[in-house]
Amino acid sequence: MRKKIELLVLLLALAGIYTVSRNLEKYVQSDQVKSEQERKMDLVVIDSGHGGSDPGKVGINEVLEKDINLKISKQVEKELKNKGYQVVMTREKDQMLAGETSGNSKIQDMKARVDLINEKAPGLAVSIHQNSYHEEEIHGAQVFYYSHSAEGHTAAKLMQQALLGADSENTRQEKANDTYYLLRRTQVPTIIVECGFLSNQQEAELLAGKDYQKKIAKAIATGIDEYLRNAADGT
Incomplete structure (x- = not known):
């Protein structure tokens, strides 16, 4: 018994x-459930981070992250459209996606971004940001992806490689993350591109200039194009 x-x-x-x-x-x-058949593989969502009352990082040269994000995002949009892609922007001006006076506006803003991405179901979503660190010498663009997304990892790896087109001496590697809300809640492959460090004097000056913004936007568009072409070919 x-x-x-x-x-x-x-x-x-x-x-x-x-x-x-x-x-x-x-x-x-x-966390990321839509198959390629359910996604529009010729569509890209470009998410320009922050905006409105949320400035993001403030550069060592006093530039605001939200402004640089939007300028680079618009250049990426232009590059992608020239390659034949459809592009949806989460914002096209200096604003939050949630009402500025609404309670928990930052949280509502992030939810609105996620909802838009999930609704549009693009082949890839790319969120444009700028980095910052307490040690001024730290620099270089870096890509983040969701830890549990194999496709996100693939996209991040290709993007990190493509970013060498803007800075051939950048030694940073793509990095997994399982805490960022945007990465965890989107149902399609999503990556975050931190274009550089606003806490680094030289990089902040570059990121504030039109020439480098165009250069890094072209590199980002190249990374997106390579990922979507490979996905279409099944590689």
């Missing part, structure tokens, strides 16, 4: 472990 009880307890424990693992698998897979 005792052995039967022990066996029953063991079976229940195994069943519990199986259920938890299945639920965990479902959770991980549910």
Whole structure:
């Protein structure tokens, strides 16, 4: 009788472990669930980070991240359209996606960005940002992707390589992340491109200039194009 009880307890424990693992698998897979058949592979969503009352980082040269994000995003849009892609911008002027006076406007803004990306179901979503660090010498563009997204990793790797077109001496590598809201909540491959460090004097000056903005936008568009072409070819 005792052995039967022990066996029953063991079976229940195994069943519990199986259920938890299945639920965990479902959770991980549910973060980015749209297949290529469900996505518009000729469509790209470009998310210009921050805006309105949310300036983002403030550069060592007093430039605002939100302004640089928008300028680079518009250049990326232009480059992609020249390549034949459809482009949806999360914002096209200096504004938040949520009402400035609404409660928790930052949270509502992020939710609105995620909702737009999920609704449009693009082949890829790219969020444009600028970085900052307390050590001024740190510099270089870097790409972030969701830890549990194989396609996001592929896109980030290709993008990191493409960014060498703007700065051939950049040694930064793409980086996984499982905490950024935008990466966790979007249902399509999404990457965040940190174009450089506004806390670095030289890089901040470059990022504030039209020539470098065009240069890095071209590199970003190249990375997007390469990812979507490879996806279309099944490679």
